[in-house]
Amino acid sequence: MSLSQTPPEHEYIAYIDESGDPGLSRVKGIDVNGASEWLILGAAVFRRQTEPKIEGWIRDITSGFRGHQKFGIHFADLNPAKRLLVCEKMRALPARYWVVASNKKNMKGYQNPWAAMFPSKNWFYCWMTRLLLERITHFVAQDSASRFGSPRFLKIVYSERGGISYEQMNAYYSWLKFKDIAGTQVLTLGELSWSVMDRRLLEVAAHNNRAGLHFADTVASAFFKACDFRDTGECDPQFAKLLEPRMGRFPDILDGRIAGYGVKIMPSFRGAQLTRDQEKIFKFYGYPRQWWAPGPD
Structure with missing residues (x-):
């Protein structure tokens, strides 16, 4: 029986956007005119009851901008x-923020041998979303179990700036779910919490059409x-540090671990071979120690 086209009710919503680009053939730090050294995915996660307030929060923030004429x-x-x-x-909003940061120097020219097995040309971006959603869906599953005693659904809204489509992401997650059920995943450390996901709650939207994407x-x-420091000048961690009170933690308490959970770096902290300035933000969030994903729930 096919699924109804009407999406189920969701209790959480995740907005996802990126900074940098997914290019791998030439990468800055190795090549002079390469793609960005970093691809960073960020997410802002809200509970359903706060969703109607998001646009108002954006307007409240921009009201403090002198001469700001447009929304967002x-x-x-x-x-x-x-x-x-x-x-x-x-940092004061009732939200949780998440980051997966890939330093792409070790990925230059890499070809994913599994990429041909699912219909998406943007396999690297898709793979990054998998790492991000392993953590977000884990949080949602844990939080909904605590609040409701059972899983509640997560709506996922991607910015279309990543060059992805609904069809690509839907195909990718269907492929991942099949592999999880069959026990044939190549990466076995973590798994998405499928109990909180439904493909009818997946959306790709223009940045200016969803206020939550501005937070992501x-x-x-x-x-x-x-x-x-290659595209934007000197490394400046002061802005990312301010978000610390709302970054995802495991467990979700004041002293829960952020490194590896709310903030995930790829490859490993040591393997990325960062400069001292680049290391500062990750050390601030607890690296080199980090959270490791649990097995299937």
């Missing part, structure tokens, strides 16, 4: 004072600025 926030277009204001406001943009871009 695009971190790259803001001066440092406005960036600080945005992150200071975001800020998360991704603040961390990009913290560890990039």
Whole structure:
């Protein structure tokens, strides 16, 4: 029997955006005119009851911008004072923020031998979303079990700036779920919590059409600025540090671990061969120690 086209009710919503690009054939740090050294995915996760307030929060934040004429926030277009204001406001919101950061120097020219097995040309971006959603769905499963006694669904909204489509992401997650059920995953350390996912709650939207994507943009871009010096000038971690109170933690308590959970670096902290300035933001969040994903729930 085919699924109804009507999506089930969701209790959580995750907005996902990226900073940097997924290019691997030439990478800065190795090649002079390569793609960005980093691809960073950021997410802002809200509970359903706060979802109607998101647009108002954006308007409240931008009301503090002198001469700001248009709706919304695009971190790259803001001066440092406005960036600080945005992150200071975001640290007080009832949300959780997540980051997966790939330093691509070790990925230059890499070809995924499994890429041909699912119909998506953007396999690297898809793989990064898998790492991000392993953590977010784990949090949602844990939080909904605590609040409701059983899993509750997560709605996922991607920014279309990643060059992905609904069909590509739907095919990728269907492929992953099949492999998880069959026990044939190549990466066995973590797994998505499928009990909180439904393909009818997957959406790809224009940045300006979903206010929540502006928060995801800020998360991704603040961390990009913290560890990039090839495209944006000196590394400046002050913005990403401000988000610390709302970064994902395991367990979800004040002293829960952020490194490896709310903030995940690929490859390993040591393997990335970062400069001292690039290391600062990851050390601030607890590296080199980190959380490791549990087995299937």
